[in-house]
Amino acid sequence: MRLRLTNLNAGFGTQPVVSDISFDVAPGELVTILGASGSGKTTLLRAIAGLHPARSGHVLLGDQDVTNWPAQKRRVGLVPQEGALFPHRTVASNIGYGVPRARRVERVAHMLDLIGLSDRAAAMPHELSGGQRQRVALARALAPAPPVLLLDEPFSSLDAELRGALRVDIARILAETKTAAVLVTHDVAEALTMSDRIAVLEESHILALGTPTELYERPPTRSVAEKLGPASFLPGQPVDEHQVQTALGVINTFEPLATSEQVLAMVRPEQVRLTSAPQADSYEGTTGGLAHKVLRTEFRGDTQLVFVEPAAGVSLRVHAHPSEKWVPGDDVHVQVLQPVHIVAPSLVG
Amino acid sequence: MAGATAIPLIYLCIRVAELGFDGVGAILFRQRTADLFLTTMAVTFGVAITTLALGLGTATIVSRVKLPTPNLWWIVLALPVAVPSYVAAYVLVSVRPGTTGILPTIAVISLSTFPYVTLATLAAFRRADHSAADVARSLGASELRAFFTVTLPQVLPAALAGCLLSVLYALSDYAAPAMLRTQTLTVGVYGLFAGSLNRGHAGALGLVLVAVALVFVALEQWTRRRSDRRSAAVVVREVPQLVLGPWKTAGLGALVLTPVLLVVVLPVGILLIRLAGGTRYAQNLSDLASAAATTLVLGLVTAVIATLAALPIAALSARFRHRWIRLVEAVSFLGQALPSVIIALGVVFMSLRVFPSLYQTLPMLILTYVVVLVPKSIGSARAAIQQVSVRLPEVAQTLGRSASNAWWTVTARHALPGIAAGAVFVMSAAMKEVPMTLMIRPIGVDTLATELWTKTSIDAYSAAAPAALALIVVGLAPAWLLSRAARG
Numbered sequence: 001m002r003l004r005l006t007n008l009n010a011g012f013g014t015q016p017v018v019s020d021i022s023f024d025v026a027p028g029e030l031v032t033i034l035g036a037s038g039s040g041k042t043t044l045l046r047a048i049a050g051l052h053p054a055r056s057g058h059v060l061l062g063d064q065d066v067t068n069w070p071a072q073k074r075r076v077g078l079v080p081q082e083g084a085l086f087p088h089r090t091v092a093s094n095i096g097y098g099v100p101r102a103r104r105v106e107r108v109a110h111m112l113d114l115i116g117l118s119d120r121a122a123a124m125p126h127e128l129s130g131g132q133r134q135r136v137a138l139a140r141a142l143a144p145a146p147p148v149l150l151l152d153e154p155f156s157s158l159d160a161e162l163r164g165a166l167r168v169d170i171a172r173i174l175a176e177t178k179t180a181a182v183l184v185t186h187d188v189a190e191a192l193t194m195s196d197r198i199a200v201l202e203e204s205h206i207l208a209l210g211t212p213t214e215l216y217e218r219p220p221t222r223s224v225a226e227k228l229g230p231a232s233f234l235p236g237q238p239v240d241e242h243q244v245q246t247a248l249g250v251i252n253t254f255e256p257l258a259t260s261e262q263v264l265a266m267v268r269p270e271q272v273r274l275t276s277a278p279q280a281d282s283y284e285g286t287t288g289g290l291a292h293k294v295l296r297t298e299f300r301g302d303t304q305l306v307f308v309e310p311a312a313g314v315s316l317r318v319h320a321h322p323s324e325k326w327v328p329g330d331d332v333h334v335q336v337l338q339p340v341h342i343v344a345p346s347l348v349g
Numbered sequence: 350m351a352g353a354t355a356i357p358l359i360y361l362c363i364r365v366a367e368l369g370f371d372g373v374g375a376i377l378f379r380q381r382t383a384d385l386f387l388t389t390m391a392v393t394f395g396v397a398i399t400t401l402a403l404g405l406g407t408a409t410i411v412s413r414v415k416l417p418t419p420n421l422w423w424i425v426l427a428l429p430v431a432v433p434s435y436v437a438a439y440v441l442v443s444v445r446p447g448t449t450g451i452l453p454t455i456a457v458i459s460l461s462t463f464p465y466v467t468l469a470t471l472a473a474f475r476r477a478d479h480s481a482a483d484v485a486r487s488l489g490a491s492e493l494r495a496f497f498t499v500t501l502p503q504v505l506p507a508a509l510a511g512c513l514l515s516v517l518y519a520l521s522d523y524a525a526p527a528m529l530r531t532q533t534l535t536v537g538v539y540g541l542f543a544g545s546l547n548r549g550h551a552g553a554l555g556l557v558l559v560a561v562a563l564v565f566v567a568l569e570q571w572t573r574r575r576s577d578r579r580s581a582a583v584v585v586r587e588v589p590q591l592v593l594g595p596w597k598t599a600g601l602g603a604l605v606l607t608p609v610l611l612v613v614v615l616p617v618g619i620l621l622i623r624l625a626g627g628t629r630y631a632q633n634l635s636d637l638a639s640a641a642a643t644t645l646v647l648g649l650v651t652a653v654i655a656t657l658a659a660l661p662i663a664a665l666s667a668r669f670r671h672r673w674i675r676l677v678e679a680v681s682f683l684g685q686a687l688p689s690v691i692i693a694l695g696v697v698f699m700s701l702r703v704f705p706s707l708y709q710t711l712p713m714l715i716l717t718y719v720v721v722l723v724p725k726s727i728g729s730a731r732a733a734i735q736q737v738s739v740r741l742p743e744v745a746q747t748l749g750r751s752a753s754n755a756w757w758t759v760t761a762r763h764a765l766p767g768i769a770a771g772a773v774f775v776m777s778a779a780m781k782e783v784p785m786t787l788m789i790r791p792i793g794v795d796t797l798a799t800e801l802w803t804k805t806s807i808d809a810y811s812a813a814a815p816a817a818l819a820l821i822v823v824g825l826a827p828a829w830l831l832s833r834a835a836r837g
Contacts, residue, residue: 049487071486078487080480087478088502097498098488137484144488152480 001062001147002026003048003180008057010047017043019204021057023197025148025180030171032191033184034227035201041184042081044201045150048182050074061147077141077149077179082157083133085125091136092121098144111139114173131162138170142177149174151183155190167194188228192216200224216268218254222343225266232267232316233343244342247311248272252339265340269319273335274306274326291331292316308332354684354720357695364698365552376553385537385554388451389561392526392533393519395455396462400515403459404466405501405508407605411467412474415590416602420836426467426605427832429612431824433781434461435524436817439801440616442528443623443810449530457525460612462515464828468835469511473504475837506572513569520562521688523784524802534558538690539784542697552698555691566686617821623814637800637815644780644796647711648823651718652776656768658719659726663768664756666727667734684724692721693785714789721785722775729774733767734760770830777827781820797823 008021017040025031035041046052048059050071058067059074066074075098085094095111096104112118115135125133134154141149154170155163171194174181185191191198192212200207200215208215208224219225222233236244238257243250246265257263274294295315298305299322306326308316316334320326365373376382411422437457441448477500485495526533534557541551593601666674684692696717700708707713737760745755761768783798790799797816804813 046483049483051483051486070492071483072489072491074487075489076487078484080484082478082480084478084480084484086481086485086499086502097485098490140484140488146487150487 001180002060003148003182004058004060005048006058006060008044008047008059009055010043010052011055012043016055016204018047018201021206023199023206023209025182027180028175028178029196030174030181030183030194032195032198033182033201034186034188034191034198035184036186039201040204041186041201042152045078045152045182045184048148049076049078049150075144075146077144077146079134079137079141079149079151079154081153083125083137083154085133085136085140087125089125090121091117091123091125091128094125094136095140095143097140107143111143114142114176115139115169130158131166134158134166135169138173142173142179145177147180149179149181151181153185153187154183155187156185163190170194192228198228200227202227218341219266219343222264222266225343230269230317232269232314234265234267234310234314234316236263236265236342238263242339244340247314248316248334248336251336254339254341257342263342266343267316267336267340269305269317271336271338271340272316272318273337274308274318274320274324274332275335276330276332278333291333294326294328294330294332296328297326306332308334310334354687354692354724357692357699357720358687359695360699360702361552361555361691361695364549365556368547368549368553372549373553376550377557381537382554382557385532385534386557386561388531389520389533389535389558391451392454392458392531393516393561393565395451396458396519397512397516399455399459400463400466401508401512403463403608404470404511405504407463407467407608408470408474408504408508410601410605412471413591414598414601415592416598416605422605423468423471423832423836424829425609426471427464427828427835428609428825429461429828430464430831431828432461432612432616432821433524433798433824434458434518434522435528435783435798436801436820437461437612437616438525438528439805439810439813439817440619442805443813444619446808446810451531454526454529454531454533457529458519458522459515460608462518463608464831465514466508466511468832469507470504472835472837473507474500477503509569509572513565516565517562517686517688520558520565521690523690524798528805534561535688535690535784538694539788542690542694542788548694548697552694555694558688559691562686562688613821617818620814620818620821623811624818626811633812636795640795640797640800640816641819643794644798644823647715647718647796648776648780651715651722651779652772654715655719655723655726655775656730656772659723659730659771660768663727663730663734664760667731668739684721685728689721689782690784690788693717693788696720697788709789709791711791711794714786714791714794717785717789718779718782721782722778725774725778726768726771729771730764730768733764733771736767737763770834773830774827777823780823 003025006022009016009019011017021044023031033041033044043052047054050066050069050073054067058065060066061074086097089097092108092112096108099107108121109118112121115138117132117135117139120128120132125136128136137154151170155166158166167190183194195212197209197211198215199209202223208220215224216228219228225231234246234248236246236251238260239245239250241256242253244253244257244263244265251265253265292308292310295307295309297307302322304320304322304324304326306318306320308318310316318334326332368376407426410416411426416422434457437460438453441453441457479500481499481503482495485499486492490498521535522533523535523539527536527539534554538551538555538558541554542548545551696713697708700713741763742752742755742759745759746752750758780796781798783802786796786799787802790796795803797819801813801816801820804810804816
């Protein structure tokens, strides 16, 4: 079933927590709400579930307006932080809580099989590992076959390895059950890997909504760009419709320029390469033969971060192969590998 | 100190064994014992059900409904423990002379102990994971069903632990049932001790009391066998509170206040009126003053000795998990579960056998207080020491302090408020103690509690009013500490 939010507002007292939230989630689709702690993510989920009153706006499930329905009537699946298993009930009894008695045994067995915990049906929650607890919480939420599933930072308490495995599991289970899902998280890597689409939430508003590639490569604003990963921003003067003059020389832009005012070009660390001598560019465009100084380097194991200062006050962050030996003070040439994205000029500076 | 609780018990058993099989059988298998047992069961179960109902009810309202001055309720609801059950019983008997029976006994004990359930439940509500209730709602449960199937089971172990304290209090209470002519096992044991030629008979009956106490402790342990005590620490989230209209809010507030009014405000009011109107106490003002002084000195000395004796055990058991340390803990816990008449009996038997000259002297009385109350000191001191991070004295040592200097200047310094709170509990308990004091005190020595007891037994109600008020004042500090500890 499709979940649709239109101009949803919710808050505490006079304090708005989420404002004017609108988006759709198609069956089988996973939309991630990405935001820092305190941005209103959890309140938004609770408002969708019917656990927090909406001030205005609508929540629709399919064609049904459920804005004024209580939680028990909406029956939206919820996986809270830390799982929140009922501590006094067994795994099977947790999973069966929301299933009518007649179908309970069969449904619980099916869900246990789906999460691969058939042998732990009689265990108590405190006897499970963190990853097992989260899978039980997921099974419990999915057991009544809800139209929509809400996941509130479900992986935040797990270590990195377990997190990866569980992400894959959840994506598979959601696809198999054709459930529309909303995930909230502050973890960018999680949002980029798991989502079909990402909504960036800040100060109670959705700043941007799009697929992970769209938002990563062509964010609407500088602030959204920074939320999805490290990037450098170079002020530039348009030369023509497709080229801009920056501290790195003249570089090609991804989208045509409609202005002759100064713009801001976004350069992700993996979009540039460092060389010790000027190179012919791999695409049409030129960075000129200017040499820049290496400011400092950070060794990261699988990669190496190099900071270059192409102009006063402009710091360029570059991912270099760890075998390249750059030392602060080295002269380098910067080769831009792709056309760059121009973030909205109104947000320059 | 480990033996402190165990040795009197051993003497109790030796003394009972001397009666022989037939002698013990003659005490245990007679109608009187069965009657005492049934009355005790009726009182304890009555108290268990009443305190659970009062405690869960008040705690649920205070934590789930938005009431004005949220923090004040924790203190107000702790106040009833400041009123000893026998003071409440005395007020009841003085207002309606001739009140007797099981129901008034249950009412009096329940009203003065239900805060153990309330405070434990309030604390558990605060620790409970409220997103579990959210999940239940989203799985189709109504608010009521989510509360009963998910929230309530999370706080029930804490409520039952609090209820156990009320039940153990009821089991060991002597003065309140005696004033209301309810023949419980404790009253029976004391009666045999004071009235029988062979005190071994009291010991034999006492063993029944021990068995009953242990059964209740075991029952409470059993009920939380499968519950997860660790989950409590996971998620702390603000409790979503119901906002009701002014009339409903006022009504629920009044409901919560009712037991407090009944057992605190009303008795204190009656006592003050008696104090203002009565003249009889004026005649023995000097008796009263000397009883007050005796009580204060006994309480202070007991608190100091019990605290000093508890420190080494607490320090060890807070830091090391060793088999014999756990044994010490188990024995101390036993000491808290056993009715004080039992320990007092054991001490009497021991003193008559080992140092007969000490029997009915003040040192023996203080020793008995210490033996009974030292588990309380150990408990609070251990909890306080455990809360001081082990890293702190370690840092002090790396800065050049010796291990013992670091312990005293860092660990003990930080644990001091908790240790002091334990001393206050011990002092107040010693000052309010009745049956042990009656059994062991030197002839002619009176405390406030025995003053109240003797005045009530000769129906001199007005004369007892000042002692009763003083005993309530003695209980105020521990009640406040209790609410503070629960609030965390």
